[in-house]
């Protein structure tokens with residue numbers, strides 16, 4: 001029996017927008033077509049004049065949970081996600097303890113579940129010391145893929161990925177390097193899971209290290225060559241093993257060219273960029289300050305324009321946020337000492353809808369935030385589209401109501417972000433997770449009922 005009927009909206013299905021009703025039974029979409037009588041007992045939502053979009057899957061968030069509850073936790077993360085129409089988040093493994101083995105992943109899932117207002121998946125960590133057994137265990141426990149932080153060392157005493165190599169007093173394990181990738185890529189290829197990389201070549205970063213007195217210093221210290229070299233070298237390794245290489249947060253035109261060369265050569269490679277790289281350039285620093293300090297950095301207008309063009313043409317198939325909150329105190333430190341990262345999960349869909357509208361094709365937005373991400377995460381038979389048999393993760397957006405981004409609206413623990421003060425010509429009205437309302441009329445409703453997702457075909 002139909003339990004939910006979303007009536008009269010403009011439904012963004014896999015073949016583009018169509019006016020239709022969406023019927024939902026047992027949390028699954030059972031019919032997408034116009035007209036017909038309303039079934040008895042169904043919850044009826046009038047979406048006339050609204051867009052009905054597939055829920056976003058943010059493949060790159062940092063919940064900080066467990067580890068840094070003062071920055072964020074699974075409850076605040078997923079409240080922000082739900083409010084923005086993100087119905088699945090994939091959490092990165094650099095929580096504490098880092099997710100480097102099955103037991104840690106299982107404990108993190110148990111911690112997240114009671115707090116999760118949306119569905120979630122968990123990435124596993126690749127360390128330079130990772131064993132085949134550890135990777136197999138993580139895959140069996142349900143990891144959506146693996147992340148290698150090139151150049152980030154690991155504290156074995158604190159069980160933590162470190163932001164810089166000169167961490168005081170910690171027992172350090174060497175960062176994963178190309179040798180680590182070459183050793184482990186065949187294992188990941190066999191497990192059928194993607195290998196995501198933080199693509200900044202450590203040797204190039206070391207050669208350009210300098211005091212950071214200005215934004216220009218930051219750009220000089222992390223040149224685009226670092227990104228391009230990391231992509232080319234990792235891609236050469238990936239091609240040999242057949243593993244799916246995923247480049248997180250692509251930031252430069254040079255990195256984009258390196259990736260395109262690798263794709264043309266037959267490497268299985270996907271690209272992700274973020275709203276910060278699609279909306280901002282170094283010119284915005286004077287206005288935003290440390291709110292836009294992220295690694296890799298936001299670069300020039302030419303880099304931004306190249307990324308927008310690649311997203312519009314489908315070379316970049318995933319837009320994700322790298323949602324990485326810190327406390328206001330941390331972000332108000334002097335530029336050199338403020339940690340890198342910005343929240344973003346709540347504004348992902350709105351910013352992508354606005355950009356897609358400006359590019360003349362709103363349906364780009366659900367492709368960037370839902371369809372492409374579902375493929376990466378191995379969820380393309382259950383999520384990523386409004387189609388029969390798929391989870392009823394539905395987002396109803398008003399295209400005639402503006403949203404001005406201001407701290408009071410934000411549900412993340414860090415309320416200031418890189419897109420602060422922007423206005424987008426859309427508003428999220430209602431959000432359904434597997435047919436259950438999680439946001440009604442712009443307000444959070446219901447209890448935390450998120451589930452852990454597992455990639456199809458893993459284990």
Ligand SMILES: [Zn+2]
Nearest residue numbers: 060092322324
């Ligand atoms: Zn990240």
